Amino acid sequence: MADRPDLMVDLGRGLRLRSPVLVASGTFGYGFDAPQVDRIALGAIVTKGTTLRPREGNAPNRIAETPSGMLNAIGLQNPGVDHVARVYAPVWASWNVPVIVNVAGDAIDEYVAVAERLDSVPGIAGLELNISCPNVANGLQFGVDPDQAAKLTSAVRAVTRLTLIVKLTPNVTDVVAIARAVEDAGADAVSAINTYVGMAIDVRRRRPVLSRESGGLSGPAIKPLALHAVWQVAQAVRIPVIGIGGIMTPGDALEFLLAGAVAVQLGTVNYIRPQAAHEVHEGIAVYLQEHGLRDLRDLPIRSASVLTHA
Amino acid sequence: MSIAVAPAVVVERSVPMAGAVELVVYHPPSAAAVNPGQFFQLAVGAPRTILRRPYSAAWSDAASGRVGFIFNVVGAGSAWLSQRDEGSELDLLGPLGRGFELDGDRPAVCIAGGLGIAVFLGVVQALVARGRKVTMLQGARMSAQLLPADRLPGADVRTATDDGSRGHHGSVVDLISSHFPPTFTGERQGGGIDLFACGPTPMLQSMIGLAQRHAVPLSSIQVALETPMGCGVGTCLGCAAPRREGGYLLTCQDGPCVRADRIDWDRMEDQFHG
Numbered sequence: 001m002a003d004r005p006d007l008m009v010d011l012g013r014g015l016r017l018r019s020p021v022l023v024a025s026g027t028f029g030y031g032f033d034a035p036q037v038d039r040i041a042l043g044a045i046v047t048k049g050t051t052l053r054p055r056e057g058n059a060p061n062r063i064a065e066t067p068s069g070m071l072n073a074i075g076l077q078n079p080g081v082d083h084v085a086r087v088y089a090p091v092w093a094s095w096n097v098p099v100i101v102n103v104a105g106d107a108i109d110e111y112v113a114v115a116e117r118l119d120s121v122p123g124i125a126g127l128e129l130n131i132s133c134p135n136v137a138n139g140l141q142f143g144v145d146p147d148q149a150a151k152l153t154s155a156v157r158a159v160t161r162l163t164l165i166v167k168l169t170p171n172v173t174d175v176v177a178i179a180r181a182v183e184d185a186g187a188d189a190v191s192a193i194n195t196y197v198g199m200a201i202d203v204r205r206r207r208p209v210l211s212r213e214s215g216g217l218s219g220p221a222i223k224p225l226a227l228h229a230v231w232q233v234a235q236a237v238r239i240p241v242i243g244i245g246g247i248m249t250p251g252d253a254l255e256f257l258l259a260g261a262v263a264v265q266l267g268t269v270n271y272i273r274p275q276a277a278h279e280v281h282e283g284i285a286v287y288l289q290e291h292g293l294r295d296l297r298d299l300p301i302r303s304a305s306v307l308t309h310a
Numbered sequence: 311m312s313i314a315v316a317p318a319v320v321v322e323r324s325v326p327m328a329g330a331v332e333l334v335v336y337h338p339p340s341a342a343a344v345n346p347g348q349f350f351q352l353a354v355g356a357p358r359t360i361l362r363r364p365y366s367a368a369w370s371d372a373a374s375g376r377v378g379f380i381f382n383v384v385g386a387g388s389a390w391l392s393q394r395d396e397g398s399e400l401d402l403l404g405p406l407g408r409g410f411e412l413d414g415d416r417p418a419v420c421i422a423g424g425l426g427i428a429v430f431l432g433v434v435q436a437l438v439a440r441g442r443k444v445t446m447l448q449g450a451r452m453s454a455q456l457l458p459a460d461r462l463p464g465a466d467v468r469t470a471t472d473d474g475s476r477g478h479h480g481s482v483v484d485l486i487s488s489h490f491p492p493t494f495t496g497e498r499q500g501g502g503i504d505l506f507a508c509g510p511t512p513m514l515q516s517m518i519g520l521a522q523r524h525a526v527p528l529s530s531i532q533v534a535l536e537t538p539m540g541c542g543v544g545t546c547l548g549c550a551a552p553r554r555e556g557g558y559l560l561t562c563q564d565g566p567c568v569r570a571d572r573i574d575w576d577r578m579e580d581q582f583h584g
Contacts, residue, residue: 063548271541
């Protein structure tokens with residue numbers, strides 16, 4: 001039997017994870033609620049989207065199950081950055097798992113203020129910039145325009161020494177252009193992708209199921225779409241790509257790692273099987289062993305067309 | 311709180327009343343841990359479904375290691391559950407949330423509309439075990455959809471049906487005013503009751519309106535909320551219910567059983583669409 005493979009991941013700027021399996025923003029709260037999860041088994045926890053001031057979120061109905069997926073329009077309900085820094089971060093500092101705060105906002109100033117408040121706070125390992133929330137007014141404005149995305153990224157880059165991940169939205173014409181723009185603007189990594197905008201209609205009541213009419217689609221329904229986005233982005237940028245989108249099993253995660261992601265985030269599956277992150281981590285380790293690979297870096301495959309043109 | 315993820319085994323399936331299914335599962339840790347009003351998230355295997363389904367335990371028996379669930383078929387998930395044969399395994403997550411506060415010595419009045427009756431088998435049993443006087447007001451569309459009173463031993467069961475086929479012809483809420491007008495003078499004048507309620511949102515709103523007109527303190531009413539739910543443990547924030555002071559509480563964490571004065575009933579909507 002070969003040595004146990006190395007599953008360490010380097011996201012840049014000193015943020016090293018012991019596992020490539022993270023839990024995605026909005027599916028794990030602030031790390032305090034999920035039952036029966038061995039936090040030590042996680043590569044990192046990415047928190048609920050956090051804004052400058054507390055937000056109450058959208059009126060019900062906020063979620064709907066759709067074929068092999070779910071829609072959500074929570075509306076960034078969160079206690080605000082001050083509460084996160086004062087109350088949660090000191091607890092995180094005692095945990096043996098990195099916590100990455102997902103940062104959201106309506107304006108560049110707001111993102112910058114949140115990032116400033118979190119810089120140098122013990123217990124916070126990195127920031128994930130949410131430029132792609134489909135469920136609040138103006139939530140998508142920074143994520144769909146390369147110039148805006150770059151402007152926001154450099155403004156936040158200027159005020160934080162933390163590892164800065166930018167979470168991309170798939171609701172764009174060309175996700176690669178946005179990825180390149182935020183890389184050039186100083187992002188340490190990108191996570192791809194956030195939810196796809198979708199909707200469901202209640203035919204009996206003849207109205208949208210969600211109070212906001214549309215919401216973000218997640219779950220296995222979006223996996224092939226997400227995988228393609230990650231495949232494209234991974235070949236276009238040099239910074240690490242974190243793959244997200246409908247991952248339920250070790251095999252799903254391996255597809256993203258083969259597509260060029262250095263790590264993955266599990267989202268919707270956390271609602272269904274709280275122990276999924278642990279199972280996915282173990283499954284990846286077994287796969288590497290069985291294939292005689294010592295390191296995650298041995299995994300990615302390349303596009304045949306790219307190789308031809310190289 | 312002990313959270314069970316080991317499989318439970320279906321040991322009995324029956325039809326307790328028209329349009330409903332009762333599944334009895336054997337799962338000693340859950341049977342020992344659950345309090346009346348708490349719920350479990352049941353994994354379902356129906357094609358294309360993904361989320362677990364939240365169901366209150368209808369009753370539990372620690373001695374036999376059994377938990378009962380009573381539900382109706384409203385969609386693919388409940389249809390799948392209704393087809394589980396004896397011997398099949400079920401993946402339960404729970405018990406979750408807050409149950410009812412059952413201690414006290416005032417008369418207890420339970421009021422249920424439709425499948426809201428499901429939670430009261432265990433509630434009535436626990437109230438009776440505490441030596442409390444228990445009245446169970448049960449409403450349904452028609453007689454055949456009423457849970458037989460012998461499933462609620464120790465309670466004085468009164469019924470109402472929309473079609474008048476049994477008991478009061480009309481809403482179950484009418485039974486509060488027709489059977490308990492004197493006690494509704496409120497606790498400040500002595501006496502008073504504790505109300506426990508579960509049912510469709512319009513029924514609950516009508517009950518709250520009646521209570522307010524009779525100056526009954528809403529803090530003496532406990533309601534088992536029913537909202538769509540994603541995770542059941544407080545992470546998805548999908549099960550929001552409007553809070554009286556603004557914003558939202560979470561049915562899964564702050565409830566499902568809450569004091570009625572915590573809810574903004576004017577903003578409460580019937581969220582079910584199935």
